[in-house]
Amino acid sequence: MRTITNDHRDAQxxxxxxxxxxxxxxxxxxxxxxxxxxxKTKMFVLRPDGRWVDFNAYACKGKPEAMDELVFPTMAEVMKTISKLSGRPQVMELPIDKEGLQAWLDRHAGGNPLQAAHAWAVEFRKRQRDKRR
Structure with a gap:
C-alpha cells in the first residue's frame, strides 16, 4: 500500500x-x-483548496452537484493548486454514509467509473451555464 503524496507525478x-x-x-x-x-487503499481527489478527500465522501451524497466542489474548471487552476502543494498531504476527513455509498455503487455497478464522471461533467457544465444566466 502506497501513501498518497503531494507530488504531481503521483496524481492523475x-x-x-x-x-x-x-x-x-x-x-x-x-x-x-x-x-x-x-x-486501506482509497481513491482520493484533490480539492481546489489543496486538500485531499476520499472520493466516497462525495459519491455517497447522492447529489451530482455535491461533487462540483471537487473539480477545477481549467487546467490553469489545476496547475496553480498543484504548485502550492508541499510537505505531507492534508487529508480532509469527511463522513461517509454507507447507505448512500451503496446506492451510488448500485447505480454504477458494472459500469465504467470514468463514463460516470463524464456524464456528471456534462451536468456540471449545464449547472455552470445556468448559474451565469
Missing amino acids: ILDLGSGYEKGPFLVTQMGVAPNDPVP
Whole structure:
C-alpha cells in the first residue's frame, strides 16, 4: 500500500470534457492517507483548496452537484493548486454514509467509473451555464 503524496507525478489529472470542450478537470490519486490508523487503499481527489478527500465522501451524497466542489474548471487552476502543494498531504476527513455509498455503487455497478464522471461533467457544465444566466 502506497501513501498518497503531494507530488504531481503521483496524481492523475482527468479531463472530463467531451469533444472539443476541455474540462472540468478532476485530480485523483490512489493510496492510503498518511495518518490512516487502518491503512486501506482509497481513491482520493484533490480539492481546489489543496486538500485531499476520499472520493466516497462525495459519491455517497447522492447529489451530482455535491461533487462540483471537487473539480477545477481549467487546467490553469489545476496547475496553480498543484504548485502550492508541499510537505505531507492534508487529508480532509469527511463522513461517509454507507447507505448512500451503496446506492451510488448500485447505480454504477458494472459500469465504467470514468463514463460516470463524464456524464456528471456534462451536468456540471449545464449547472455552470445556468448559474451565469
